[in-house]
Amino acid sequence: MxxxxxxxxxxxxxxxxxxxxxxxxxxxxxxxxxxxxxxxxxxxxxxxxxxxxxxxxxxxxxxxxxxxxxxxxxxxxxxxxxxxxxxxxxxxxxxxxxxxxxxxxxxxxxxxxxxxxxxxxxxxxxPDDRFICPLTDFFAWAASRRELVMESFYRQQRRRTGLLMEADDTPTGGQWNFDKDNRAPPPKGRPLREPQRFPPDDITREVIALVEGRFSHHFGTLDSFALPVSASEARELLADFITERLPRFGTYQDAMLEGVDFLYHSRLSTSLNCGLLTAIEVCEATEAAYRRGEVPLNAAEGFIRQMIGWREYIRGMYWLEMPGLSGVNYFANQRDLPDFYWTGQTDMACCADSVRNTRDNAYAHHIQRLMVLGNFAMLAGIDPAQVADWYLVVYADAYEWVEHPNVLGMSQYADGGRLGTKPYAGSGAYINKMSNYCKGCRFDVKKRVGEDACPFNALYWDFLDRNEKKLRANRRMWQPYATWDRFGEDTKADVRAQAKRFLDSLEGAAPGWARATGQEPAPL
CATH class of the missing domain: 3.40.50.620 (HUPs)
Structure with missing residues (x-):
C-alpha cells in the first residue's frame, strides 16, 4: 500500500x-x-x-x-x-x-x-511542478550571475512560457516591462463594484465554529469571511477579476484609497498559494483577455510579471537562501514591533487603515504591505525577525517561502541587498502621492519637525543618517544622500531629535512577536 x-x-x-x-x-x-x-x-x-x-x-x-x-x-x-x-x-x-x-x-x-x-x-x-520554474533551473540561473536581478529572470520566464511573446521571439508591444505606466495615483470618481464574495457553506461554517472555539485569542475577525475555498470558487473569482478589475489593475496597482480594501487587485493569492489555482492558468486567462482586446497591455504584462516573474523569483530565492535567510539583520535593528501593528491604534492614518484591512480581511495589497507597514518598520529600526513573524501571522496568503524573501529581503533590506538593489524606504511624500490617507490624517505630510509633523518624514532622514556607512555607496541612493548633504547642521539635528522623540514614544509598547512572547493581541 x-x-x-x-x-x-x-x-x-x-x-x-x-x-x-x-x-x-x-x-x-x-x-x-x-x-x-x-x-x-x-x-x-x-x-x-x-x-x-x-x-x-x-x-x-x-x-x-x-x-x-x-x-x-x-x-x-x-x-x-x-x-x-x-x-x-x-x-x-x-x-x-x-x-x-x-x-x-x-x-x-x-x-x-x-x-x-x-x-x-x-x-x-x-518536485512541485505547479511552479513554472524548477528549482534546479533557478539555482543554475542564480549561479551564472553576479547580481540576482528579477528582471533578467522574468525575461527568461517569458521565453520559457511564451506568454506575451511574438513569433519572432520579441515581447508583445516591443518592450518587456510597462511598469512606468503602472504608477498612477488613486482614481477619482470611479466607484468600484464590490469584488465577488463566497458566503460560507455548511463545511466552512463548521470550520468557523471550530476556529472561533479553539483560536479565539488569535488575531483577526471572521465577521466578513468570504474567501474562495474550492477550485470552482477560485476560478469564479479569477473570471470576475479578469472582467471587472484587470483592465485598470496595471494603471492603479500601486494606489491606495482609505476604506477601499481591494481596489483593482485580484485577491487570487490565497487560492494560488494553497493550490486551488495555478499560476499558468491565471496567466493564460490574463493573456487571452489581452488578445481579445478586453484589457490593455500594461495591465496584462504587469499582472503576468507578478505571476511568472516576481512570485517564481521569490520562491527560488527562498530555497537558495534558506536556512540563513531567517536570521538576517543587516541594519542590526533591535526595536520591538509596536503594538499598533496588532491594535491599529495609531494617529497615522495610513498605518491605521492598513492594519484595519489586515484585521478584517487577512489582506492588504502590496503597497500597503511594502511602503506603509514595511516601510515604517524599517525606518523605525524594528527587529526584522519580529516583522517577518507578524507578516506570517496576519495574511491569509502568507507562507514562509513567499513572506521571508518579500519581508526580510525586499521590505526590510535585512539581507543587505541580496534580493533588492536598494532599500524600499520612503517619506510621507510617497504615501501622499499614492493615496488619500494624508488628507484626513492628524499629521501634516509636508512637515519634517514639530508636534504635527508626519512621522515618516523625520524617520526617513534619520534612517539614512544612522545607516550612512552601509548605504551611501549604493548607486541607487546617491540622490537622497545628495539631498541630505544639503541640509544644514541645525536642520539635521532637528530631524534627529524629531525622530528620537517619536521612537521614544514607541518604547514600552507591548511586543507583538507572537512566536516569542505568546502575547494575545489586543482587539482593534
Whole structure:
C-alpha cells in the first residue's frame, strides 16, 4: 500500500504525487494538525481558509475515486503534527511506502526528509511542478550571475512560457516591462463594484465554529469571511477579476484609497498559494483577455510579471537562501514591533487603515504591505525577525517561502541587498502621492519637525543618517544622500531629535512577536 500525504497548500487534482499510481493500492492522507495552526498564531481567517479548503478538496478527491484518510483537528487521537499523523497512517493502513510532493517551507521539508529513517519505509519526494520554474533551473540561473536581478529572470520566464511573446521571439508591444505606466495615483470618481464574495457553506461554517472555539485569542475577525475555498470558487473569482478589475489593475496597482480594501487587485493569492489555482492558468486567462482586446497591455504584462516573474523569483530565492535567510539583520535593528501593528491604534492614518484591512480581511495589497507597514518598520529600526513573524501571522496568503524573501529581503533590506538593489524606504511624500490617507490624517505630510509633523518624514532622514556607512555607496541612493548633504547642521539635528522623540514614544509598547512572547493581541 502506498501512502500519499497531501499538505494544506497542495490542494490540486494535478498534484505530481497523484500521477501514475493505482488508486486501489493508494491511500491519500490529509491532516489538520495543531502544530501548523500554532507555530505562529495565524490570523483566524487564514486557519479557516486552509481547513475549509482541505475539507472541500477531500470531497473532490473522493468524487474522483480516491481513497482518502482525513484527519480533523478535533479528532480525539490527533497527534498534532504531520510526522505523528504519517506514522499513525502507516500503521493504520499497513502502508509500505510514502510518496509526497516536496513542501513549500523549509521546516516542513526537513521533517519530511527524516521520515524514511524514522519509519523505516522508502519515501519518494516529488518536485512541485505547479511552479513554472524548477528549482534546479533557478539555482543554475542564480549561479551564472553576479547580481540576482528579477528582471533578467522574468525575461527568461517569458521565453520559457511564451506568454506575451511574438513569433519572432520579441515581447508583445516591443518592450518587456510597462511598469512606468503602472504608477498612477488613486482614481477619482470611479466607484468600484464590490469584488465577488463566497458566503460560507455548511463545511466552512463548521470550520468557523471550530476556529472561533479553539483560536479565539488569535488575531483577526471572521465577521466578513468570504474567501474562495474550492477550485470552482477560485476560478469564479479569477473570471470576475479578469472582467471587472484587470483592465485598470496595471494603471492603479500601486494606489491606495482609505476604506477601499481591494481596489483593482485580484485577491487570487490565497487560492494560488494553497493550490486551488495555478499560476499558468491565471496567466493564460490574463493573456487571452489581452488578445481579445478586453484589457490593455500594461495591465496584462504587469499582472503576468507578478505571476511568472516576481512570485517564481521569490520562491527560488527562498530555497537558495534558506536556512540563513531567517536570521538576517543587516541594519542590526533591535526595536520591538509596536503594538499598533496588532491594535491599529495609531494617529497615522495610513498605518491605521492598513492594519484595519489586515484585521478584517487577512489582506492588504502590496503597497500597503511594502511602503506603509514595511516601510515604517524599517525606518523605525524594528527587529526584522519580529516583522517577518507578524507578516506570517496576519495574511491569509502568507507562507514562509513567499513572506521571508518579500519581508526580510525586499521590505526590510535585512539581507543587505541580496534580493533588492536598494532599500524600499520612503517619506510621507510617497504615501501622499499614492493615496488619500494624508488628507484626513492628524499629521501634516509636508512637515519634517514639530508636534504635527508626519512621522515618516523625520524617520526617513534619520534612517539614512544612522545607516550612512552601509548605504551611501549604493548607486541607487546617491540622490537622497545628495539631498541630505544639503541640509544644514541645525536642520539635521532637528530631524534627529524629531525622530528620537517619536521612537521614544514607541518604547514600552507591548511586543507583538507572537512566536516569542505568546502575547494575545489586543482587539482593534
Amino acid at each position: 502506498l501512502l500519499i500525504p497531501i499538505l494544506g497548500d497542495q490542494l490540486t487534482l494535478e498534484l505530481a504525487s497523484l500521477r501514475g499510481v493505482d488508486k486501489s493500492e493508494t491511500r491519500l492522507l490529509l491532516m489538520e494538525v495543531m502544530e501548523e495552526a500554532t507555530y505562529v498564531r495565524h490570523h483566524k481567517a487564514k486557519i479557516v481558509l486552509i481547513l475549509s479548503a482541505m475539507r472541500h478538496f477531500a470531497e473532490e478527491l473522493r468524487g474522483e475515486g480516491w481513497q482518502v484518510d482525513y484527519i480533523r483537528l478535533d479528532d480525539p487521537d490527533n497527534s498534532g503534527s504531520f510526522t505523528g499523523e504519517v506514522g499513525r497512517a502507516l500503521a493504520r493502513h499497513g502502508a509500505d511506502a510514502i510518496r509526497i510532493v516536496g513542501a513549500g517551507e523549509w521546516r516542513v521539508q526537513k521533517a519530511i526528509e527524516g521520515w524514511a529513517d524514522r519509519f523505516g519505509v522508502p519515501i519518494e519526494i516529488v
